[in-house]
Amino acid sequence: MTELLQLLISGLTIGSVYGLVAVGFCMVYNTTGVINFAQGEFVMLGGMMAATASSGFGWPLPVALVFGVFSVTLIGLIAEKLTFGLSRKPEVLNLIIVTIGLAIVIQGGVMMIWGTFPKELPAFSGEASLKVLGARVTPQAIWVIGVSVLIMAAVGFFMKKSVTGTAMRAASSDRGTASLMGIPVGRLSTLSFAVAAGIGALAGVIITPLTMTSYDHGTLIGLKGFCAAIIGGMGNVYGAFLGGLILGAAEAFAAGSGGSGYEDAVAFLLLIVLLLVRPSGLLGGTGGERVVKV
Amino acid sequence: MSKYRYSQATAPRWFSLSVFLAFVAVFPAVSPNAYFLNILGFAGIYVLLCTGLNILMGYAGQVSLGHAAFWGLGAYISGVLTAKFGWPPVVALAASVVGTCVVALAVGIPTLRLKGHYLAMATLGVGMIFHTFFVQFADLTGGPSGLVDVPSFSVGSIAIGTTLGNYYFIWAWVAIGLMGALNLSQSRMGRALNAIKGSEIAAECMGVDTYRYKVIIFVLSAAYAAIAGSLYVHSINFVAPATFGFMSSVLLLTMVVVGGIGAFWGPVIGACILSLLPEYLRAYEGLEVLLYGLILVGVMMFMPNGLAPLFSNLRLRFRSVNRAEGGG
Numbered sequence: 337m338t339e340l341l342q343l344l345i346s347g348l349t350i351g352s353v354y355g356l357v358a359v360g361f362c363m364v365y366n367t368t369g370v371i372n373f374a375q376g377e378f379v380m381l382g383g384m385m386a387a388t389a390s391s392g393f394g395w396p397l398p399v400a401l402v403f404g405v406f407s408v409t410l411i412g413l414i415a416e417k418l419t420f421g422l423s424r425k426p427e428v429l430n431l432i433i434v435t436i437g438l439a440i441v442i443q444g445g446v447m448m449i450w451g452t453f454p455k456e457l458p459a460f461s462g463e464a465s466l467k468v469l470g471a472r473v474t475p476q477a478i479w480v481i482g483v484s485v486l487i488m489a490a491v492g493f494f495m496k497k498s499v500t501g502t503a504m505r506a507a508s509s510d511r512g513t514a515s516l517m518g519i520p521v522g523r524l525s526t527l528s529f530a531v532a533a534g535i536g537a538l539a540g541v542i543i544t545p546l547t548m549t550s551y552d553h554g555t556l557i558g559l560k561g562f563c564a565a566i567i568g569g570m571g572n573v574y575g576a577f578l579g580g581l582i583l584g585a586a587e588a589f590a591a592g593s594g595g596s597g598y599e600d601a602v603a604f605l606l607l608i609v610l611l612l613v614r615p616s617g618l619l620g621g622t623g624g625e626r627v628v629k630v
Numbered sequence: 631m632s633k634y635r636y637s638q639a640t641a642p643r644w645f646s647l648s649v650f651l652a653f654v655a656v657f658p659a660v661s662p663n664a665y666f667l668n669i670l671g672f673a674g675i676y677v678l679l680c681t682g683l684n685i686l687m688g689y690a691g692q693v694s695l696g697h698a699a700f701w702g703l704g705a706y707i708s709g710v711l712t713a714k715f716g717w718p719p720v721v722a723l724a725a726s727v728v729g730t731c732v733v734a735l736a737v738g739i740p741t742l743r744l745k746g747h748y749l750a751m752a753t754l755g756v757g758m759i760f761h762t763f764f765v766q767f768a769d770l771t772g773g774p775s776g777l778v779d780v781p782s783f784s785v786g787s788i789a790i791g792t793t794l795g796n797y798y799f800i801w802a803w804v805a806i807g808l809m810g811a812l813n814l815s816q817s818r819m820g821r822a823l824n825a826i827k828g829s830e831i832a833a834e835c836m837g838v839d840t841y842r843y844k845v846i847i848f849v850l851s852a853a854y855a856a857i858a859g860s861l862y863v864h865s866i867n868f869v870a871p872a873t874f875g876f877m878s879s880v881l882l883l884t885m886v887v888v889g890g891i892g893a894f895w896g897p898v899i900g901a902c903i904l905s906l907l908p909e910y911l912r913a914y915e916g917l918e919v920l921l922y923g924l925i926l927v928g929v930m931m932f933m934p935n936g937l938a939p940l941f942s943n944l945r946l947r948f949r950s951v952n953r954a955e956g957g958g
Contacts, residue, residue, distance in 0.1 A: 371747065371750075373880075419927060419931060422931060423930070423931045423934070424931060424932055424933075424934050425934030425935075427934070429693070429887070429891075430887075430930050430934050433883070433884060433887050433926070433930050434927055434930045434931060436880055436884065436926070437884075437923050437924075437926035437927035437930060438923070438927060439923075440919060440922060440923030440926060441920060441923035441924055441927060442923075443919060443923070444917070444918075444919030444920030444921075444922065444923050445920055447916070447919060447920075448916050448917060448919075448920055555876065555877070559754070559758070559876065562751075562754075563755070566751055597762070597765070597766050598762060598766060600758060600761075600762050601758070601759045601762035601763070601766075603758075604754075604755035604756075604758040604759050604762075605755070605759060607751065607752070607754075607755040608741070608752050608755045608756065608759075611741075611744055611748055611751060611752050611755075612740055612741075612743070612744070612752075615744065615748050
């Protein structure tokens with residue numbers, strides 16, 4: 337029982353990070369229709385920036401964390417302006433490949449500036465672990481889960497209640513009509529990209545004390561976050577986060593039940609099964625046009 | 631974007647294909663540098679892979695983010711059968727094509743019911759799962775460190791595993807693959823695929839069995855990948871799972887799109903340029919990944935149809951000059 341709880345906690349910790357990345361995917365996908373393959377790189381970049389500010393510049397930890405998030409948000413903003421804004425033929429497939437290129441540029445840039453050696457960040461409030469029902473919980477895991485849930489709730493509230501969030505939902509349901517109603521869809525695309533970069537960076541900042549980070553750390557986290565977004569449903573922030581939690585827990589149990597090494601396969605198997613059974617995701621509504629009936 | 635690309639006369643393309651293949655055939659006589667021939671052999675493998683991916687993505691409009699999985703499967707089937715079970719490489723090549731096609735059929739039947747992005751996601755998942763298997767079935771595949779001592783190609787007792795032999799053997803398969811793709815694009819099936827790409831619903835209304843055609847083309851493109859995999863494993867005598875990861879699938883897709891998706895010469899141009907580019911970027915130690923990414927972003931932003939239209943524009947300009955001179 338304790339062992340199961342231990343697995344569940346570690347699954348939910350990594351799952352929260354997947355969930356945050358998934359929320360970032362949703363934001364960009366809903367306003368532009370593009371799957372942003374650079375999302376995982378923003379996670380890595382956030383950790384890198386914070387680690388550099390903390391141990392390289394010697395800044396106090398909270399300042400370094402804030403710096404990590406905001407610098408990456410700014411990078412996301414500039415990247416969107418330079419690529420999506422200037423593209424000759426902004427079709428979805430082209431833009432997806434642009435984001436792949438962007439991911440390679442970020443990886444290459446990080447490798448050039450920081451090298452390939454992993455960077456670490458100290459835990460936010462010490463290493464002494466707590467006992468919960470016999471399972472050991474590190475304070476950092478509580479930080480990860482707490483911050484993630486908070487951010488998810490904030491994004492969910494923003495999408496539902498604010499004018500900008502409503503405009504984003506309008507753009508996602510019908511871009512053309514939204515633009516006729518005077519919604520600046522281009523500006524929303526920039527905003528969603530920057531916010532997604534910021535959320536990704538935050539995910540990177542909170543997980544780096546547990547896993548460290550290096551230039552090639554973003555790709556797999558990005559793909560897992562992407563799986564999570566599909567599992568939960570692309571159109572729904574809560575669904576995406578739930579998808580992350582399910583994915584993290586499934587991986588932890590797969591690894592814990594002797595299938596170590598197969599946890600990646602479990603994640604992607606879950607993705608395929610869900611695509612076939614319920615392509616709109618667990619909380620994604622009907623989404624009838626996404627599958628052709630045969 | 632020309633939607634009628636496939637109804638153009640085929641003669642010029644057969645002509646340019648023969649010129650290209652003749653050039654490939656005489657090239658070793660002009661430049662017998664073994665290192666460069668090796669690299670050109672690999673470029674040939676990429677051309678074969680990308681041509682296979684292009685018939686799926688460019689002709690039929692079905693995006694795959696897991697194509698490297700079939701490349702890897704072909705390589706591992708061929709590598710394991712020869713290195714572990716002592717099969718002759720040429721027989722293993724045939725077996726790897728058959729085996730990969732069967733797996734592709736099993737994968738394609740459920741996943742090709744999905745459309746657009748959802749198919750791309752499912753193929754991504756398939757690619758990751760295959761990659762995990764390559765790593766985990768260590769008894770057969772050698773695990774993460776790879777499978778060693780794979781024999782070179784030979785027919786009977788005649789070894790063709792020299793640099794020159796590999797070069798010609800690979801490009802002979804590329805020639806077959808290119809002719810196949812050219813024939814396909816002009817056939818009834820090619821027109822059906824083009825209709826599916828334009829609008830699946832419209833194609834169905836015209837009586838095209840879209841699902842069947844999609845499965846067939848998916849398996850055919852996997853067969854191209856399997857041949858490329860077998861050629862790959864027997865030319866370098868080694869195979870490791872890292873070669874067939876997600877980034878590799880992305881690289882293949884990038885080659886097709888940078889070259890010009892849907893165009894006959896697109897994958898050839900993209901595969902040749904992007905597989906030779908790192909050799910030239912190697913001079914910029916540490917910058918190569920960054921430059922590679924920047925080139926990719928730049929091409930996609932400013933030449934969204936890829937590089938192929940650039941070449942056909944040249945040809946058109948050349949032809950109009952000729953005509954102007956000839957006609958006086």
